[in-house]
Amino acid sequence: MGHGGDVIEELTTDHREVDRLFEQFAQAPSGSADRKSLLDALTIELVRHSVAEEQHLYPAVREHVQGGDALADKEIDDHARVEQRLKDLEGLEADDSDFDRLVAKVRTEVMAHVEDEERNLFVQLRESCHPYVLESLGNKVRDAKKTAPTRPHPAAPSTPPANKLLAPGVGLVDRARDYVTGRGQ
Template sequence: MGHGGNVIAELTTDHREVDELFAKIGALPVGDDQRRKLVDELTIELVRHSVAEEMYLYPAVRKHVEDGDVIADKELSDHAQVEQHLKDLEGMAADDSQFDPLVAQLKLEVSGHVRDEEDRLFPLLAAACTPAALDELGDKVRTAKKMAPTRPHPSAPDTPPGNKLLGPGAGLVDRTRDLLTGRGKG
C-alpha cells in the first residue's frame, strides 16, 4: 500500500501484492488457521484498493476516456461482487465448508477484474491523460488508501460524493477495530 509513481504503477503494484496473497493462501493446507489471517490481509488490501479506485480512478475514467461511463460502471459492478464475497467471508473460519469455495470464487473474480483493468482500462487512461495527471491521480490514490475502510461495506456508496464523505469515517472505525483485535497483523 502506497508504493509511489503514477496511478497505473501504483494500482498495478497493488494487483501483484493481491496475487501474492492469493498464492500464499493457496499454498496452505485446507482448514489451516493461517488461511483465515491471510484472507483478512487480502480483504484489507482489496477494500483499500477498491475504495481508492472508486474515489479517484473511475471518476477520471468517466471524465477522460471515451465511453468512460460504461467502463467505470462495469468496474464498479465488479467491485460490488467482490465486496459481497469479502463480506460473506468476514469472520468465517478457515475450516468452514464454504470458506474455500468462496476464496476460489473471489480469486476468479479478482483475477478477471485485474486483467480487464491492466489490459483495457489502464492503456485507455494512459492515452487520455498527461503524465502529470497520472502522477497526481497516483498521489490521490495513495492518500485515499491510507484513509480507506479495511472491511467490506457493501451498502456504502461507491461513487462521489457519498464515498468521499463516508469512506474516511468508516476507515477510522475499521482501523480502530483492527487495532483492538489485531486483525491484519499476520
C-alpha cells in the first residue's frame, strides 16, 4: 500500500503492482475463483490509488503544471470510466459471460491511463515542482491510501474538499465489509 519515495515514485510503484495483478489475472484459468479474487485485489488497489490521486496529485497538478486544470480533468474522467466498469464487475462472478470482457476493457483503459500519466503528467509535474513538494505529496498519498475506500463508488465526489471529507468514512465502511466477507484477504 505504501512504498516510499516522492509522489511519482509512489504512484509508479502502484502502477507496477497493478501490472502484476493484471498479469496474474491473465494467467488464471477463465471462470476460476482465482480470477474473482484477483479482480478484488485489483479493485482495492485501483480504488485506493485513484482516491489518493484525486485528493492530492490532481490538485497539485492544477496548482503547479501549466494547463494543469485540463490535465487533471482528463485524468479524473479516466478514473470515472474505470470506476464505473469496476462497479459493473462487482456483482459478477468469474464465470459470468461478461466478466472477462469487462476486465479486458478495464485493463485497456487502465494501461492507457498509466502510460499517459507516466509519459506526460509525471514528467510535467517533476519539471514544475520542487523535490520537497513531491516528497510531501508522496507522504500525503500514502496516508490517503490507508483510509481510502476499497470498493468502487462512482457517484462519490472526485475533487476536494468533498472527497477528502467523505472518503475516510466510506473507506471505513468498505474495510468493515471486506473484513466480514473476507474480501481481499
